[in-house]
Amino acid sequence: MDGGKLMAAVTTIGDFTVSRAEEMIAPLASPTQMFPDFDKTEFDRHLPWLTKGHYDPATDLLKLSIHSWVLRTRHHTIVIDTCCGNDRDRPKFPIANKLASGYLDNLAACGVAPQEVDFVLCTHLHVDHVGWNTKLENGRWVPTFPKAKYLFGKADYEFYGADNAKDAARPTQHGSFNDGVLPIVEAGQAVMIDGAHAIEDDALHLESAAGHTPGSLVLSAKSKGEAGLFVGDALHHPIQVFNPDWSSRFCVDPVASAVTRQRLMEQCADTDCKLLPAHFCAPHYGKVSRKGERFSLAFGDDVAF
Numbered sequence: 001m002d003g004g005k006l007m008a009a010v011t012t013i014g015d016f017t018v019s020r021a022e023e024m025i026a027p028l029a030s031p032t033q034m035f036p037d038f039d040k041t042e043f044d045r046h047l048p049w050l051t052k053g054h055y056d057p058a059t060d061l062l063k064l065s066i067h068s069w070v071l072r073t074r075h076h077t078i079v080i081d082t083c084c085g086n087d088r089d090r091p092k093f094p095i096a097n098k099l100a101s102g103y104l105d106n107l108a109a110c111g112v113a114p115q116e117v118d119f120v121l122c123t124h125l126h127v128d129h130v131g132w133n134t135k136l137e138n139g140r141w142v143p144t145f146p147k148a149k150y151l152f153g154k155a156d157y158e159f160y161g162a163d164n165a166k167d168a169a170r171p172t173q174h175g176s177f178n179d180g181v182l183p184i185v186e187a188g189q190a191v192m193i194d195g196a197h198a199i200e201d202d203a204l205h206l207e208s209a210a211g212h213t214p215g216s217l218v219l220s221a222k223s224k225g226e227a228g229l230f231v232g233d234a235l236h237h238p239i240q241v242f243n244p245d246w247s248s249r250f251c252v253d254p255v256a257s258a259v260t261r262q263r264l265m266e267q268c269a270d271t272d273c274k275l276l277p278a279h280f281c282a283p284h285y286g287k288v289s290r291k292g293e294r295f296s297l298a299f300g301d302d303v304a305f
C-alpha cells in the first residue's frame with residue numbers, strides 16, 4: 001500500500017481501511033421537513049453539537065454529506081453507494097441537476113481507480129445512491145466500474161422497477177432507475193440480493209434493513225475483533241441516533257424504518273461496532289453506546305455525549 005492510500009484512509013476496521021469520496025455537502029431540508037415526528041425541545045437539547053457542522057440555525061437547514069465509502073480488504077475493493085452522478089437532468093432535484101462534481105477525482109484521491117473496484121454496493125435504489133453507477137460516454141450510460149459486480153436489493157429492484165414501468169413520462173427516482181440502475185442490469189453486472197448474503201466468508205456480509213426502502217441493505221465488516229456497519233440511509237442524520245423513532249419523510253415505510261433503526265442502534269452499541277452512514281457530515285462516522293433506555297453517539301474517536 002502506498003503513502004497516498006494511507007493518507008486517504010478515514011478510519012480502519014481491523015485490517016480493513018475505510019476511505020470516503022465526497023460528492024457534496026448539501027443543506028437539504030429543515031428538521032420539520034425532514035422528520036414528521038420532529039420535536040423542537042428535544043432537538044434544541046442537542047444544539048451545542050448540532051451547530052458544529054450538522055445544522056445551520058441561520059437557515060434552519062440540516063446539513064447532509066453525499067459520499068461513497070470505500071472499503072478495502074486484503075481481497076476486495078468495495079464502493080458503498082454512488083451518490084448522484086454527473087451530467088443528469090434532475091429538474092425536480094436541483095442539487096443534482098446537471099451536476100459537474102469532482103467525485104471521480106475524490107475517488108482517485110482515495111487511491112482507487114474505477115477498474116480496480118470489485119463490488120459496488122447500493123444500500124438502496126434512491127437517486128443519491130445510484131448515480132455514479134454509470135457515466136455518460138458517447139451519449140450512452142455505461143458502467144463507471146467496468147469489472148465490478150453491483151449489489152442491489154432485490155426487493156428495491158422490484159419495487160422501483162414496477163413503479164418505473166408505470167409512466168414513462170414520470171421516471172422513478174428522478175430518472176435514476178433508468179440511467180443508474182437499468183444500464184448495469186443490461187451490462188450483466190447486477191447481482192440481486194435477497195436477504196442475508198456473504199461477500200467474504202465471515203468478514204463481510206449483507207443484511208436486510210427494510211423500512212427506508214423495501215430492499216435496503218446494510219454491510220457488516222469484521223476484522224481482527226473490530227466491526228463496522230455501513231447502514232446507508234437507515235439514518236440520514238446523527239440526531240436520529242438519539243431519536244431512533246424519527247423516520248424521515250423519504251422513508252417508504254416509516255414504522256418499519258424506526259424498528260430497523262432501533263435494532264441497528266442496539267447492534268452497534270452492543271457489539272462495539274462503528275456506525276458508518278451515507279449522509280453524516282464530518283467526521284462522518286462514530287460509535288453508538290447505550291445511555292439508559294436510549295443511545296448516545298461518539299463522533300469519530302471522540303467521547304460519547
Ligand SMILES: [Zn+2]
Nearest residue numbers: 126128233278
Ligand atoms: Zn440518501
